[in-house]
Amino acid sequence: MASYLVTYTDGSEQHIPADSVFRDVDYPQYVFHDDDHNTIALAPSTGVLSIVRMPETPSVKAVTG
Structure with a gap:
């Protein structure tokens, strides 16, 4: 999500x-x-003054093992 x-x-x-x-x-x-067009x-x-869309970063996934 952005x-x-x-x-x-x-x-x-x-x-x-x-x-x-x-x-x-x-x-x-x-x-x-949100992506389902629900108001959040x-x-x-x-x-x-301004609304700026921030750059999306890759999701960090937990590593278990």
Whole structure:
């Protein structure tokens, strides 16, 4: 799953793991979805400076044996 870094105008940041994001035109918010298109997070569109999709890294698998 991808990850988004949301930066707000007050300087705070929030990491949101999601596969996609879109701006809801009916409500002042951004909607984050997983790969099944389920809503997993909401962020208010007022006060958002930027939303950046972070590079995906390969999954680390545990080795047992």
